[in-house]
Amino acid sequence: MANLQTKRGCHYKCTFCAYPVIEGRGMRTRDPCGAAAEVETLLEEYGLDQFFIVDSVFNAPRGYAEAVCAALRRLGRRIRWSCFVTPGNLSAELLDLMMTAGCQSIDFGTDAGSNRTLRAFRKSFNVDDIHAASALCRERGLPFCHSLVFGGEDETWETVAETIATMDACRPTAVTAMCGVRVYPETPFAQALIGRGEVPGVEALYEPYFYFSPAVRDGLTETVAAAARARGNWFLPGSKVNDEDRLFANLRGRGLKGDLWRYLARLRLGRALGPAGA
Ligand code: SF4
Numbered sequence: 001m002a003n004l005q006t007k008r009g010c011h012y013k014c015t016f017c018a019y020p021v022i023e024g025r026g027m028r029t030r031d032p033c034g035a036a037a038e039v040e041t042l043l044e045e046y047g048l049d050q051f052f053i054v055d056s057v058f059n060a061p062r063g064y065a066e067a068v069c070a071a072l073r074r075l076g077r078r079i080r081w082s083c084f085v086t087p088g089n090l091s092a093e094l095l096d097l098m099m100t101a102g103c104q105s106i107d108f109g110t111d112a113g114s115n116r117t118l119r120a121f122r123k124s125f126n127v128d129d130i131h132a133a134s135a136l137c138r139e140r141g142l143p144f145c146h147s148l149v150f151g152g153e154d155e156t157w158e159t160v161a162e163t164i165a166t167m168d169a170c171r172p173t174a175v176t177a178m179c180g181v182r183v184y185p186e187t188p189f190a191q192a193l194i195g196r197g198e199v200p201g202v203e204a205l206y207e208p209y210f211y212f213s214p215a216v217r218d219g220l221t222e223t224v225a226a227a228a229r230a231r232g233n234w235f236l237p238g239s240k241v242n243d244e245d246r247l248f249a250n251l252r253g254r255g256l257k258g259d260l261w262r263y264l265a266r267l268r269l270g271r272a273l274g275p276a277g278a
Pocket of ligand 1: 013019
């Protein structure tokens with residue numbers, strides 16, 4: 001799978017995220033035809049037909065994703081791609097354009113399924129948006145994954161339970177969950193923690209530093225692991241729960257490629273695993 005970037009930067013203000021720090025706080029877009037030409041070169045000269053669009057958020061700024069899809073459309077039967085999407089700005093029309101242009105699955109940067117935790121992260125959407133975006137994918141049979149971060153500010157056992165319940169109601173193909181918020185230097189979250197004296201200084205963040213809301217510090221990892229184990233389609237990177245490393249190695253061994261979690265629905269139903277993109 002090759003990576004493709006159609007823009008840099010992110011104008012959203014999620015407190016913990018390093019994208020705006022690394023790439024800038026505004027979005028700078030490429031000429032969509034230039035991006036499509038790059039894809040065509042990779043396809044024709046190197047045989048690469050699977051892509052991950054690594055943009056911070058594919059479906060922003062408004063109107064640009066539509067232009068990228070229009071540019072990729074003529075290649076849409078020959079390539080397959082995936083991307084990061086915000087649940088707050090996804091219309092049926094855009095999703096249809098994405099699928100026509102070769103989109104085979106999407107990864108929602110959801111982070112939480114509780115309005116209280118979403119507000120604390122300063123996400124730009126709410127739980128209703130998560131349900132609506134999930135329903136659009138389900139209606140089209142498009143595999144989708146929600147990525148979560150448990151343990152952020154204002155997280156309580158109640159919000160943890162709400163997030164798990166939201167995921168159950170949305171019925172995603174897969175869930176990727178992390179416990180503890182990695183605090184990166186220069187993010188609003190890092191500045192707040194340093195300002196409050198909870199972190200002694202920025203140097204403390206150069207080693208991996210994870211924040212856990214005090215209300216759930218004890219037992220969060222075990223609780224999320226139990227939820228993952230009970231569901232089977234949740235992955236906790238770095239843990240052996242549901243052992244995605246083994247599963248994905250097995251799928252790769254069969255010659256499958258791209259974002260392999262999308263095969264989970266077929267595996268659960270006991271269906272044959274077709275070629276990539278099928
Ligand atoms: S989490 Fe996603 S939407 Fe939020 S600032 Fe980071 S890249 Fe942007």
